[in-house]
Amino acid sequence: MPLNEWKHKSTKSMFKNLWWEYLRDECYIPNGKEYEYHYVHTGGSVMTVPVMDDGRIILVKQYRYLNRRFSVEFPSGGIKPNQEPIVIAHKELIEETGYDGEFQKIGIFNPYNGITDEYCHVYIARKLFESEKETKDEQEEFEYLYLTPQEIDEMVTSNEITDGMTMAVWAMVKQYFI
Numbered sequence: 001m002p003l004n005e006w007k008h009k010s011t012k013s014m015f016k017n018l019w020w021e022y023l024r025d026e027c028y029i030p031n032g033k034e035y036e037y038h039y040v041h042t043g044g045s046v047m048t049v050p051v052m053d054d055g056r057i058i059l060v061k062q063y064r065y066l067n068r069r070f071s072v073e074f075p076s077g078g079i080k081p082n083q084e085p086i087v088i089a090h091k092e093l094i095e096e097t098g099y100d101g102e103f104q105k106i107g108i109f110n111p112y113n114g115i116t117d118e119y120c121h122v123y124i125a126r127k128l129f130e131s132e133k134e135t136k137d138e139q140e141e142f143e144y145l146y147l148t149p150q151e152i153d154e155m156v157t158s159n160e161i162t163d164g165m166t167m168a169v170w171a172m173v174k175q176y177f178i
Contacts, residue, residue, distance in 0.1 A: 004030035014038075019078050020116075042118040045111075046089040047076040047169045050097055050125045055177075057152060059166070060096050061143040072145060072155060073166045076120075085121035094131040096142055101125035106172055111165050122169050124176060149177040 007028040015022040020042045029035045050058040064071045077092035079085055086103060094100050106122040147155070152170060155161040161170075 006030065006035070009034070018080065019043075040116040040118070042116060043079040043081050043083065044085065044118055045076060045078050045120045045165075046085050046092060046123065047074050047120055047165055048089050048093050048103070048123045048125050049074050049169060049173050050093055050099060050101065050128055052128060052146060056146040056148060057177075058097050058099070059145045059147060059152070059161075061145060062140060071163050072161045073163045074169055076165065079121075086123070089121065089123045089125075093125055094133050096140070097144065098130055099125075099128040100131040100133075101128040106176075109168055109172065111168065120165060120169075122172055124173055149174065 009026040009028060011026075012024045013021055014024055020040050023039055023041050025037045025039070027035050027037060052058065058075070059072050060075055061070055061072050063069075075093050075096040077088055077095070079088050086105070089103060090100055103123045103125050106124060108119045108121050110116070111118060111120055152161070153174075156167055156170065161167060
């Protein structure tokens, strides 16, 4: 028996800020009944795997307020409406590492498909060079980690890397480093 799509009836904005919007949709589920669905709408996000000439990969360690802990992640950031993912990927890499480079798009994924309609755009950046642009956010500070693919695997296995988006991106790009 084939699966059926839900039918959209209406959308109501419950809260909005610069980065995301909390929405409530009314829709019809396949049995014809009305259903209410709450979710977060975003412009998307980007995550970049920056590769040094010697093959080491740059990750950043930063404080994540919601979990009250430090997190090891690939450089990333949110996309506001009408921004292009590749432009934001360059901006975030510069902001978080001080480097820019040549980007290769790997793909997209949805980080939490029951809660958000967000898609994260995944890139690998190579031929890195120090950027002359200085664009740090005031609430962010970073420690830089220069790791081999094996060290990243070990940090995922040992639970030193717990960020789900970083783990998903590593699963997508790891084949490029074998």
